[in-house]
Amino acid sequence: MKIKSILAVAGVALIMASCSAPKKLREAQVENRRLDSLYRDLQNQLLACENASKSSSSDYEMKIKNLNDQLSNIKTNNNQMVNQLKDLSVISGKQAESINKSLENIGAKDSYIMNLQSAIARKDSLNMALVMNLKGAIGNLDDKDINIKVDKGVVYIDISDKLLFKSGSYDVNEGAKTVLGKVAKVLLNQPDIEFMVEGHTDNVPYKGSGVLLDNWDLSVKRATSVVRILQDQYSIPAAKMTAAGRGEFVPVTSNATVEGKAANRRTRIVILPQLDQFFKLLETPRGK
Structure with a gap:
């Protein structure tokens, strides 16, 4: 046993x-x-x-x-x-079949990723072309007064408060309208572009009188002043623009110094990402 x-x-x-x-x-x-x-x-x-x-x-x-x-x-x-x-x-026969299917899926995903990367590269190229056109149109303006850049696939145009407005005011200076006109000319040549105009302040409380209560109000009024000029004087369609006030709450640097406060007082034009256009770019190489 x-x-x-x-x-x-x-x-x-x-x-x-x-x-x-x-x-x-x-x-x-x-x-x-x-x-x-x-x-x-x-x-x-x-x-x-x-x-x-x-x-x-x-x-x-x-x-x-x-x-x-x-x-x-x-x-x-x-x-x-x-x-x-x-x-x-x-591996067994069934395992081999399963792995083959997985490899096919991986291959499709790899192809999709390559197309996605290609579309992103094309979108980045369009953004860089836009930046170059803007810089070329504006000319040799002091970089401290206007800064054009691409960050994480988004084009930003920062215009200093000193160039656009007097302290505590939301009336655009006459000299600044020339700069806005140059920006508007480039934007008009890109009919599919939509953008947001953001007003930003430093952290010094607003002390003016009238309808404005605080930096929120001041930043919004400055944004709408710029939008109206772009619409009324340079014929940019209103539907392409959004006006927004960010107050003091999105600084680019510390407000601890005079220079920092000056940098934070700005109007920012944000070229909004066009997701539908991006996906069209993505579909083009996939359809080949």
């Missing part, structure tokens, strides 16, 4: 091993050697039984037959296991 238990355990181990990956081959070969050793031991027991059978009853003959059958099964299973492991691929 002990031999049967050992053989049963060995058989289960072999069946489980046959489902393992090829990296289990070495373990199976070790197990094969162990079973061969067991096989020899059983042969010795068989020989002893055969010797004893000459003077034993028919029970010994039955035991010999059982031992022979068990040994034959063990050897057959072991040989099958080794052959299966030698021929076994890294």
Whole structure:
């Protein structure tokens, strides 16, 4: 009975091993050697039984037959296991099919990513062209008074408070209208562009009188003053523009110094990202 238990355990181990990956081959070969050793031991027991059978009853003959059958099964299973492991691929047929489908999906995603990167590059090129046109139109104006840049795919035009307004006022200076006209000319040449005009202040509380209560109001009025000039004097469609006041709450630097306060007092024109145009750019290479 002990031999049967050992053989049963060995058989289960072999069946489980046959489902393992090829990296289990070495373990199976070790197990094969162990079973061969067991096989020899059983042969010795068989020989002893055969010797004893000459003077034993028919029970010994039955035991010999059982031992022979068990040994034959063990050897057959072991040989099958080794052959299966030698021929076994890294993956099964179903796994291979699944992986192939996954690879196809990955390939499609890679193609989509490449198209996306291409579209982003084209969009960045359009932004850079817009920036160059704006800088070319404005000319050699002091960078402290106007700054044009691209940040995270968005074009910004920052115009200093000193250039546009008197302190505490939202009336645009006459000289500043020339600069706004140059900006408007470039924007008019881009009919699909939409933009937001943002008013910004420093953190000094508004102390004027009249309808304005605080820096919120002042920043909004400055934004609407610029929008009206762009609409009324330079014919930019009102539907292309948005006026917004940000007050003192989105500074570009610290308000701890005079220079910092001056930098924070600004009007910012934000060229709004056109997502529908971006997706059109993305669809173009995909349709090829």
